[in-house]
Amino acid sequence: MSRVVVVGGGAAGMMAAVICARNGHSVTLFEKNEKLGKKLYITGKGRCNLTNACGLEELFGSVVTNPRFLYSAFHSFTNEDTITFFESIGLKLKVERGQRVFPASDRSSDVISALERELKRQQVKVQLNTKVLELVTKEGCISGVRISGGSADADAVILATGGLSYPTTGSTGDGYLFARQFGHTVTSLFPSLVSIRLDSPYPAQLEGLSLKNIKLRAVVDQIVCEKEIDGTSKQKKKQKTPVLGRALYENFGELVFTSRGISGPLALSASSYIAKELASCAVSIHIDLKPALSKEQLDARILRDFDEIRNKRYKNALEHLLPQKLIPVIISLSGISPDKQVNLISREERKHLAALLKDVSMPVESLGGYEEAVVTKGGIAVKEVNPSTMESKLVPGLYFAGEVLDVDALTGGFNLQIAWSSGHLAANGILRGEKNDGGDKILN
Secondary structure, eight states, X not given: OXXXXXXXXXXXXXXXXXXXXXXXXXXXXEOXXXXXXXXXXXXXGGTOOOEEOOOHHHHHHTEEEOGGGGHHHHHHSOHHHHHHHHHHTTOOEEEEGGGXXXXXXXXXXXXXXXXXXXXXXXXXXXXXXXXXXXXXXXXXXXXXXEETTEEEEOSEEEEOOOOSSSGGGTOSSHHHHHHHHTTOOBOOOEEESOOEEESSSHHHHHTTOEEEEEEEEEEEEEEOOOOEEEOSSSOEEEOOOOOTTOEEEEEEEEEEEOXXXXXXXXXXXXXHHHTTGGGTXXXXXXXXXXXXXXXXXXHHHHHHHHHHTTTSBGGGSOTTTSOGGGHHHHHHHHTOOTTSBGGGOOHHHHHHHHHHHHOEEEEEEEEOOTTTOSEEEOOBOGGGBOTTTOBBSSSTTEEEOGGGBSOEEOTTTHHHHHHHHHHHHHHHHHHHHSOOOSOOOOOO
């Protein structure tokens, strides 16, 4: 039986602690907050979208950074296994639009309570309000941790400290500091799955407007500079030069305008793909308001509408085509006088309007900060971590799980699935690493 210390009481840490204990280890979980799962509590607007019931191909396709690294993690503990696990510890679940899985109660606190009960049942020693100050090694191997007021010996340590997102929940980058101390590379860090701030006066006019069934593209407009990205204090590498005009992200769905830009599912997903590029490129957002129609079909639709209201002014002629709040903005962007009668609008003006509705573009100014980021992009370089066990390739006995690693995914429960799967694999990785007679059994 090994002595295992888990650092961090979030999703990945709690899963790792449970599985370690089920595997027969003596487990201590240290959490610097006053309670477990603080970030988990606020996910999914307090409802906790804990995974996605999609197929494995879609699961891998939803991982933005280093999906291949997660091959063993996802295959050894799938999203179906996650559902089975939570149901087995007494949590009732439901599946909603987009295959998103929630607790049937719509309360994230029930997810945390179920995990707490299982930690107690498996006799995991949970120490709250306890900050790990240092990882301790002996002869190059992990031997324990130093905490405020003492220390704890360990044969293995699982680092599940999260990233930098939602710092009020305790995500302050402690794990990156620990990893760097032992020579690990921490890639450049960015807030991800955040709102997008646009360099335009129009979002303020459209604040609160939700658009559904539209198409959004994020496009590289200009190379500002070839910026060097700091990998570690010892290494630097040049960022790859993106292709001008290339779409970094493109998808259909829903977005909502904020006072400074856009948010909602499409914007959050787009932010995940443009975060790194903004360091060296000018990026713009392009919105197709009528993706189901070609420019020619849309022009014909506008012509029919205008024919039916020939004597109306232009400013009163778009109500069947656009939400009321959007009309003044489109009128302004079209360059057509709002008081012009529609029967006097030229063919060229009408075609320009159709083209505009197919491509409303605004430059990206910046992304929202860590205080609103769902996840951190970047982290401990996966090339220095064994993907079959989550063990450090540099320090025997040190394991990683969750957001502290350089892996991230889109919204929809995928980032939490990374946490569950990597935490599960790290726990079983400890068991695989033990020298035994083959009598141990890897548990779910």
